[in-house]
């Protein structure tokens with residue numbers, strides 16, 4: 001049985017070729033067994049397996065002030081709180097595109113600032129992208145063309161479990177082994193250089209067919225190492241830059257020569273896992289190296305990110321408001337001030353927090369200046385009982401939807417795997433809008 005088959009009860013059934021919306025990598029080959037409403041993953045990375053596993057248990061009902069309430073009562077209570085608020089902050093934003101559309105409608109109706117729980121890395125990268133731009137590769141370009149991949153920072157697989165097997169597969173392996181790489185001159189033997197690390201044993205096994213160089217650099221020195229590598233690519237002196245051991249500089253010099261000889265070099269990093277002040281430096285150094293290499297060959301950056309559809313939240317904000325996240329909307333206007341409207345900053349002035357997390361049971365941030373509204377995963381554990389809790393289903397588990405892949409170029413369709421007993425984020429936000437006096 002494959003995607004598109006019936007999701008109603010009956011005998012246990014296998015669902016194949018499932019698209020995953022959790023980390024942003026967009027794997028599309030997951031497999032689960034569904035029995036009634038219980039889901040048992042068969043093929044999935046550990047993170048996806050953890051988030052896909054479901055029991056047959058009855059989900060919780062909405063709560064208002066800790067007391068069970070109907071969906072309509074909870075939606076009405078949220079609308080009442082929003083009408084009384086003067087400075088609402090919408091956080092989390094872990095939802096599919098349709099859910100985000102309705103949340104943004106609600107924010108425009110009530111007035112609110114908007115930020116995603118995973119936008120820290122995004123904004124570290126935007127600092128470079130907005131000022132100078134960059135040349136970025138898609139996942140398909142990395143997969144099919146990259147012959148030298150430079151990783152800055154820790155092992156990407158710690159946050160994107162299948163990154164290496166998806167980005168630099170070995171021809172002939174797995175069901176789609178013939179599909180890629182298409183244009184790498186020596187299939188199966190690419191050069192992978194990790195500046196930071198260390199790689200996990202699992203990643204080393206995945207990369208065993210490639211030429212892997214691990215240049216061990218402490219987390220706090222990754223930005224310096226990235227700057228040194230770019231200076232070496234440029235042919236600049238690095239005496240004032242380094243502060244790194246001689247053997248590290250020598251390894252970076254050898255890597256710079258590999259990069260100059262590459263046909264399609266790609267630089268990748270996970271800004272969210274780097275020290276906050278260093279992530280923009282790494283993004284800048286990688287982008288400058290791409291600029292330098294592009295004079296004589298091809299090169300690109302491939303920034304990692306995209307957890308819980310942060311890329312979709314970012315894209316949707318751009319379409320709707322002309323600004324990225326960390327924007328306040330309402331009364332027909334939008335105002336983008338990232339220093340004011342990051343969740344942490346917005347909560348200093350907010351008198352209401354509305355937190356959405358449908359992909360995983362992430363609790364709202366600490367907030368005691370006003371009511372907390374949680375439109376959240378049913379397993380969420382709250383440090384403080386929210387004034388209103390509306391449990392919602394998960395996109396790609398309880399209902400279909402769309403999420404963006406991390407490279408922004410593909411909008412992935414998620415499918416429902418089981419009969420839904422909880423509303424979607426879109427349905428919850430639409431009901432609140434109706435109670436608010438605005439038809440969804």
Ligand code: SF4
Nearest residue numbers: 020023026027045162
């Ligand atoms: S690596 Fe990411 S997209 Fe792939 S299965 Fe795991 S969580 Fe899902």
